[in-house]
Amino acid sequence: MIEEELRAAFARHEAETPTAGSVHDKINRAFVRRKRRRTAARAAGVATAVLIAAAAVPVALAEHRPPAPATQNLLGSPAPAQTGGVNFLLLGTDTGPGEDGGRAETMTVVHVPVDRSRIYLISLPPDARVPIPGHGTDQMRSSLAFGGTALSRRVVTKETGLAIDATVLVDTTTLTAITDAVGGVEVCLDRAFTSTRTGKHYRAGCQTLRGPDVAPVLRASHKLDSDDGDRTGQRYLGALVGKLASSRFRTDPAALNSLLKLLNKTGLKIDGPTAELLTVAATMRSAAVVGISEPSVSGGVYPKVGRDLFAATRGDDLASWVAANPSYVLRR
Amino acid sequence: MIRGSDPVISAEVDVTYQEFADSQLPSLLRYAVMLTGDPHVAEDLVQDTMVRVQLNWRRVSHSDSPDGYVRRVLTNRFIDLRRDSWWRRVRLFADPDPTVAASQDHAQDSAERDQIWTMLATLPRRQRAALVLRYYEDLPDAEIADVLGCAVGTVRSSISRALATLRADLVEAS
Numbered sequence: 304m305i306e307e308e309l310r311a312a313f314a315r316h317e318a319e320t321p322t323a324g325s326v327h328d329k330i331n332r333a334f335v336r337r338k339r340r341r342t343a344a345r346a347a348g349v350a351t352a353v354l355i356a357a358a359a360v361p362v363a364l365a366e367h368r369p370p371a372p373a374t375q376n377l378l379g380s381p382a383p384a385q386t387g388g389v390n391f392l393l394l395g396t397d398t399g400p401g402e403d404g405g406r407a408e409t410m411t412v413v414h415v416p417v418d419r420s421r422i423y424l425i426s427l428p429p430d431a432r433v434p435i436p437g438h439g440t441d442q443m444r445s446s447l448a449f450g451g452t453a454l455s456r457r458v459v460t461k462e463t464g465l466a467i468d469a470t471v472l473v474d475t476t477t478l479t480a481i482t483d484a485v486g487g488v489e490v491c492l493d494r495a496f497t498s499t500r501t502g503k504h505y506r507a508g509c510q511t512l513r514g515p516d517v518a519p520v521l522r523a524s525h526k527l528d529s530d531d532g533d534r535t536g537q538r539y540l541g542a543l544v545g546k547l548a549s550s551r552f553r554t555d556p557a558a559l560n561s562l563l564k565l566l567n568k569t570g571l572k573i574d575g576p577t578a579e580l581l582t583v584a585a586t587m588r589s590a591a592v593v594g595i596s597e598p599s600v601s602g603g604v605y606p607k608v609g610r611d612l613f614a615a616t617r618g619d620d621l622a623s624w625v626a627a628n629p630s631y632v633l634r635r
Numbered sequence: 636m637i638r639g640s641d642p643v644i645s646a647e648v649d650v651t652y653q654e655f656a657d658s659q660l661p662s663l664l665r666y667a668v669m670l671t672g673d674p675h676v677a678e679d680l681v682q683d684t685m686v687r688v689q690l691n692w693r694r695v696s697h698s699d700s701p702d703g704y705v706r707r708v709l710t711n712r713f714i715d716l717r718r719d720s721w722w723r724r725v726r727l728f729a730d731p732d733p734t735v736a737a738s739q740d741h742a743q744d745s746a747e748r749d750q751i752w753t754m755l756a757t758l759p760r761r762q763r764a765a766l767v768l769r770y771y772e773d774l775p776d777a778e779i780a781d782v783l784g785c786a787v788g789t790v791r792s793s794i795s796r797a798l799a800t801l802r803a804d805l806v807e808a809s
Contacts, residue, residue, distance in 0.1 A: 305751070305802055306770060312752045313771040319674045323660035326678055330656070330685045337686055432715055603715075 339522050340408050388619045389415045391469040391575065392459055393424075394447060406444040407455065412465060417619050425616070426596040431604050433462055443604070447472075452574050462604045463613045469575025475518045476569040481543065483514035484562050488542040492535065496523050512539070593621075595631050652692045656685060659702055663709065669767040670713045672756050684709040707782050710768075714760045754804050762797035765790055 395409035410427040429444035435458055438449050443462070446455040452470040460467055482488055491509040498505070498519035505520065512520060520535065595612070597605050605612055608628060615624035625632055660681070667677035688695050688705055698704045755763055761783065768779040780787045 305798055305805070308751050309766060309770045309801075312749065312755070313669050313767070315749070316668060316672075316752060317665055320661070320665045320668050321674050321678045323657075323664060326664060326681060327656060327660055329678075330682050330689070333682060333686045334689045337690060341690070 388417050388616075389468050390465050390616070391471055392452075392456055392467045394452060394455055394470060394472045396447070396472065396474045406442070407447045408444070410443060410455070410459065412459065412463065412467070412616070414465075414616050414621060416621060420622075421593055423616075423621050423625075424594045425612070426594070427459065427462075427604060428597060431462075433458060433604065452572065456574075463609070463616075465613055465616055469573060472572040472574075474569070475521070477566055478517045478521070479514040480566050480569045481562070482512065482517050484565060485543070485546040487511045487513045488539065488546050490520070490535070490539050490542050492520075498523065593625060593632065595621075595625065597631065651696060652689055655696070655701060656689075659705060660685075663705065666706070666767065666772065667709060667713070669771045670710070670760075670764060672752065680709060680713060684712055703778075703781070707784070710764050710782050711784070714764060750805065750808060751801060754801055757804070758797050758800060762793045762800075765793045766797050769794060 391413050393409070393411040393413055394407040395411075396407060407429050410429050412425040412427065414423040414425060416423070427443065430442045432440055433443050435441050435443075435446050435449060435454070438445070441449075443455075443458060446458045450457075452472055456467045456470050459465070488511070489509055490512050492505060492507055495507045496505055497503070500522070501515075501519055503516070503519065505516075505523075517539070521539065523535075603609075608631065612624060612628075612631075615621050663681050663684075664677060667680045668674055671677045671680060684705065687708065695701050695704055755766070758766070764783060765779060768774045768782060769776070774782070776787050776790050779790045783790065
């Protein structure tokens with residue numbers, strides 16, 4: 304019987320199984336590496352969205368004042384010219400100065416709806432295997448190394464059906480520059496730690512982080528946080544948003560523009576109409592950020608809900624989709 | 636001044652994940668060896684899967700059946716990752732050309748006995764996974780369907796097609 308032969312063959316080869324102990328250690332080491340890179344890159348990507356959100360804060364504040372007649376048309380809708388929903392692609396890398404550019408650690412579609420009510424961050428799985436024009440099938444993140452942001456953009460459009468208006472590439476040097484530009488941010492650490500790279504000691508509790516502190520703290524956040532919540536990274540970003548919202552960037556689009564120019568000298572690279580992105584920012588009505596990510600790790604780009612999700616994005620109706628799919632929405 | 640290494644690094648280990656890994660790794664590795672036919676590829680596949688599981692541990696641990704979930708992820712990655720770079724790299728020696736294996740290994744006693752193992756490598760990966768799940772893991776068809784994410788009828792037809800291929804190959808080779 305072939306079935307019996309099969310069982311016997313499986314049983315014979317059981318002895319080749321590697322021992323669990325050595326594999327266990329390798330997994331833990333690989334995990335620490337991945338986590339460190341992911342945390343830093345994710346934070347860098349979100350920070351750029353935050354920058355754009357920060358420009359929206361004055362608009363949000365203005366709403367609390369009595370509406371001036373000039374800001375309303377006959378239908379009562381907001382007066383600022385609206386240019387339709389906007390999608391841009393944020394690519395985060397963990398390369399520092401002097402390191403080779405390479406694969407994207409994070410890939411996020413940032414969608415700003417027509418009503419400018421919030422910013423949606425749709426995280427794409429960088430390791431999903433997808434067709435890459437001219438390079439067969441590979442991890443989606445490799446598109447950046449193969450053909451730069453333009454190729455990444457093509458691949459994402461092909462996978463999601465979304466027209467991408469601009470791509471934004473950021474790395475940890477971008478965060479360093481933003482932090483310096485706002486004069487440092489106040490962050491509370493759960494534990495003390497010493498950076499293995501710089502040797503600098505950070506005490507537990509609240510303290511002001513300067514630009515050069517950002518990379519060491521974000522890289523250490525995988526061991527500062529007790530679960531996979533990237534709490535330190537979130538606190539840092541929360542503090543950065545607060546600082547941006549209370550700084551001169553809030554009231555001065557020109558200052559924001561000059562900050563973006565400064566950031567261009569770091570790892571930040573914007574392919575697309577920067578001026579239009581800033582126009583979008585200027586018409587934002589709120590700085591609320593909604594994170595969407597795939598709860599499954601089974602590979603593929605939103606294999607279960609992708610069709611609905613991306614159709615909702617194209618149809619500018621993500622609010623309904625988010626309400627109907629709470630398990631895909633990141634807790635804050 | 637250079638200080639000593641970070642004092643929190645060893646304290647900060649997710650105990651629940653580690654317990655899960657301790658209990659699941661041996662059986663996952665065996666399963667991966669049966670799927671891939673090669674201990675090195677199996678190790679890579681398990682490592683790749685478990686790193687992803689650990690990165691998403693909170694969600695995984697809240698799912699109905701974390702071990703079923705992990706098995707599903709590993710199986711899907713096995714089926715999907717055939718063109719992955721590490722797979723291709725290892726495959727060069729892990730996956731001998733079936734025509735060569737069938738004729739040259741003929742002489743060797745042990746190789747002949749292992750013909751069925753060699754032939755497993757020629758099956759479509761989904762079919763091989765179905766065989767492993769039924770004849771190694773001894774799962775009922777409904778659970779196999781769950782792991783592979785397909786209908787029970789599809790499982791049965793995959794298995795019968797796989798068995799037919801193996802039978803035909805064995806007849807041809809003998």
